[in-house]
Amino acid sequence: MTVGEVDRGGGHDAAETRYRGLLEAAPDAMVVVNRGGEIVLLNVQAEKQFGYQRDELLGQPVTNIIPEGFAARLIADDLRSTADALAQQIGTGIELSARRKDGSEFPIEIMLSPLESAEGILVTAAIRDISERRQAQEELRRTAKLLELIYESVSDVTYLLAVEPSGVYRFESVNRAFLTATGMAREQVVGRLIEEVLPESSHALVRGYYRRAIEERQRIDWEEVAVYPAGTKVGEVSVVPVFDATGRCTHLSGVVHDVTDQRHLEGQLRQAQRLEAVGQLAGGIAHDFNNILTAIRGYAELARRGLEQDDGRRVDIDEVIANADRAAALVHQLLAFSRQQVLAPQVLEPARIVAGIAPLLRRLLGEHIELVTREAPDTGRIEVDPSQLEQVIVNLAVNARDAMPDGGKLTIELGNVELDAEYAADHVEVTPGPFVVLAVSDTGSGMDAATRERIFEPFFTTKEVGQGTGMGLATVYGIVKQSGGSIAVYSEPAIGTTFRIYFPRVAAKPATLAAPIAARPSARDNETILLVEDEPAVRAFGRRALESQGYTVLEAASGAAALTLAASHEGPIALLVTDVVMPGLQGHQLAERLTAARPELRVLYVSGFTENSVIHHGVPEHDVAFLAKPFSADGLCSAVQRVLDEPMG
Numbered sequence: 001m002t003v004g005e006v007d008r009g010g011g012h013d014a015a016e017t018r019y020r021g022l023l024e025a026a027p028d029a030m031v032v033v034n035r036g037g038e039i040v041l042l043n044v045q046a047e048k049q050f051g052y053q054r055d056e057l058l059g060q061p062v063t064n065i066i067p068e069g070f071a072a073r074l075i076a077d078d079l080r081s082t083a084d085a086l087a088q089q090i091g092t093g094i095e096l097s098a099r100r101k102d103g104s105e106f107p108i109e110i111m112l113s114p115l116e117s118a119e120g121i122l123v124t125a126a127i128r129d130i131s132e133r134r135q136a137q138e139e140l141r142r143t144a145k146l147l148e149l150i151y152e153s154v155s156d157v158t159y160l161l162a163v164e165p166s167g168v169y170r171f172e173s174v175n176r177a178f179l180t181a182t183g184m185a186r187e188q189v190v191g192r193l194i195e196e197v198l199p200e201s202s203h204a205l206v207r208g209y210y211r212r213a214i215e216e217r218q219r220i221d222w223e224e225v226a227v228y229p230a231g232t233k234v235g236e237v238s239v240v241p242v243f244d245a246t247g248r249c250t251h252l253s254g255v256v257h258d259v260t261d262q263r264h265l266e267g268q269l270r271q272a273q274r275l276e277a278v279g280q281l282a283g284g285i286a287h288d289f290n291n292i293l294t295a296i297r298g299y300a301e302l303a304r305r306g307l308e309q310d311d312g313r314r315v316d317i318d319e320v321i322a323n324a325d326r327a328a329a330l331v332h333q334l335l336a337f338s339r340q341q342v343l344a345p346q347v348l349e350p351a352r353i354v355a356g357i358a359p360l361l362r363r364l365l366g367e368h369i370e371l372v373t374r375e376a377p378d379t380g381r382i383e384v385d386p387s388q389l390e391q392v393i394v395n396l397a398v399n400a401r402d403a404m405p406d407g408g409k410l411t412i413e414l415g416n417v418e419l420d421a422e423y424a425a426d427h428v429e430v431t432p433g434p435f436v437v438l439a440v441s442d443t444g445s446g447m448d449a450a451t452r453e454r455i456f457e458p459f460f461t462t463k464e465v466g467q468g469t470g471m472g473l474a475t476v477y478g479i480v481k482q483s484g485g486s487i488a489v490y491s492e493p494a495i496g497t498t499f500r501i502y503f504p505r506v507a508a509k510p511a512t513l514a515a516p517i518a519a520r521p522s523a524r525d526n527e528t529i530l531l532v533e534d535e536p537a538v539r540a541f542g543r544r545a546l547e548s549q550g551y552t553v554l555e556a557a558s559g560a561a562a563l564t565l566a567a568s569h570e571g572p573i574a575l576l577v578t579d580v581v582m583p584g585l586q587g588h589q590l591a592e593r594l595t596a597a598r599p600e601l602r603v604l605y606v607s608g609f610t611e612n613s614v615i616h617h618g619v620p621e622h623d624v625a626f627l628a629k630p631f632s633a634d635g636l637c638s639a640v641q642r643v644l645d646e647p648m649g
Contacts, residue, residue, distance in 0.1 A: 029127040033062045051101035157256035169194045214249045234260045290629035295537035297324040347508040351375045368407035376415035382503040384483045396440040403444025413439040434505040441498040447491040528552040532562045532578040545633035559585025580607035
């Protein structure tokens with residue numbers, strides 16, 4: 001059948017030419033089918049698309065290239081109804097699979113239109129190969145799926161808001177992290193306004209930032225604290241406006257990075273740095289006061305020696321000494337806080353310390369407070385100064401007692417614990433490893449967050465004036481830190497407080513705890529001591545104290561003066577008593593130079609800082625004789641005697 005046969009009117013050659021021209025010019029495959037389902041016309045694109053020569057398809061059933069089920073629609077008995085139906089479908093593409101000559105199938109989009117002819121109604125099918133479109137769609141689906149997976153797996157809270165023309169913001173999508181953070185289900189969020197989802201306290205804030213992002217047409221960042229059912233979160237929020245082709249903002253893309261833990265660690269670090277700075281200041285003040293107290297107490301002690309027992313002036317001098325001792329105790333607490341006190345660490349079983357101090361604690365607490373002690377059977381050993389550990393427990397017990405004026409329970413527990421990397425990541429001053437934990441818990445009034453942040457600061461107290469120095473917990477903090485441990489506090493108002501102290505666990509055997517035996521000074525005639533001290537009052541007091549015991553004293557105000565004095569002294573020098581930290585030549589440098597020239601010279605270091613400070617200033621860690629300030633005349637002479645009596649190594 002030819003086009004001329006389709007159009008019996010005049011000029012059929014011209015019509016045929018025109019029609020064929022249109023078919024051949026079409027970018028898609030064009031196939032014309034008669035009521036018998038035979039192909040009566042096709043263009044070159046159809047040949048290429050299906051892999052046939054034109055003669056191989058003309059007169060052949062259309063089912064050779066398209067499915068039979070669809071082909072049946074082209075040859076329906078009621079062709080008029082078919083024509084009407086096709087007329088309604090003009091411009092509407094139908095997607096299905098077609099078949100090439102080699103048997104391979106490929107996706108097509110087919111558009112049908114009726115064609116009136118002398119032979120009846122024919123159907124023209126415009127067939128487009130949509131393989132590339134399908135491939136692009138599949139790639140788009142894969143990309144969308146990948147983006148969705150990424151969107152859902154991102155740990156940051158991520159959301160997309162639709163910005164409606166009325167100015168409201170509606171959640172269009174949220175990721176899994178959003179739902180986890182808020183504790184909400186997806187259907188509770190998607191499609192709802194921000195006012196229905198976000199905490200009321202943040203409504204005005206976020207709307208202000210959203211409005212600013214749209215007006216400035218750029219990303220806006222801010223930090224926000226939000227309280228959700230799942231907990232309070234601190235987030236760094238970023239929101240980016242999305243505009244359409246007309247310039248209208250249609251969406252806002254938001255990301256919230258959870259910095260709750262980071263801010264918590266930053267707070268811990270700031271507190272540690274603040275306490276460190278206060279500790280350095282306190283240590284420096286304590287060092288200066290030690291020099292002053294050494295002179296005050298020393299001279300008072302010397303003055304008392306010259307008085308008869310019934311002399312009324314002894315009472316006044318005793319008061320001076322007593323108050324100097326009180327001041328020295330306060331200085332000792334400052335040194336404890338600043339981790340600059342002298343420690344005598346021993347390997348011990350902490351349960352023995354707790355058991356030994358329990359009777360004292362019961363007297364301190366009173367009958368209205370119950371004391372309970374518990375120990376895990378496998379509690380390990382620690383290396384601490386036993387007297388300092390006792391002070392830690394006593395200070396915490398007194399603090400707990402004051403928090404339970406109407407009675408309660410104080411529980412002291414001991415056990416082993418492994419602090420892992422995750423715990424250490426949340427606590428800036430902790431390193432992972434095995435520890436012994438000492439937990440002291442009370443059922444008292446508890447503390448709020450503001451109080452908890454300051455409890456370890458020296459002189460900070462919530463008690464009334466005159467009822468506390470504010471040094472108890474500061475001393476605990478210093479002792480624990482100097483002993484290599486860490487301390488954490490957990491407290492809630494009206495519930496109680498728990499202090500957990502972590503000491504590194506050691507494998508060494510415990511030492512035998514023995515009470516120190518005080519040595520009494522004795523006269524040492526004909527022995528010369530070189531006393532080096534840059535504080536004039538301390539130096540003068542030390543000379544008088546030593547000379548009162550029969551020693552010959554050479555005194556110098558500096559290391560350089562001591563070298564000159566020693567070089568000019570022809571006789572032997574039994575002992576060098578030197579301050580550790582001095583202007584110019586330091587104590588250890590002086591000792592090194594003098595012992596090189598005088599190998600028999602013994603050395604006693606004196607300082608208001610800790611024994612560790614001697615080591616930190618270059619003195620070898622072992623075989624260090626050390627006397628802490630403030631000291632009495634008897635204390636100085638006892639230390640000198642002890643060093644002189646020790647055999648030379």
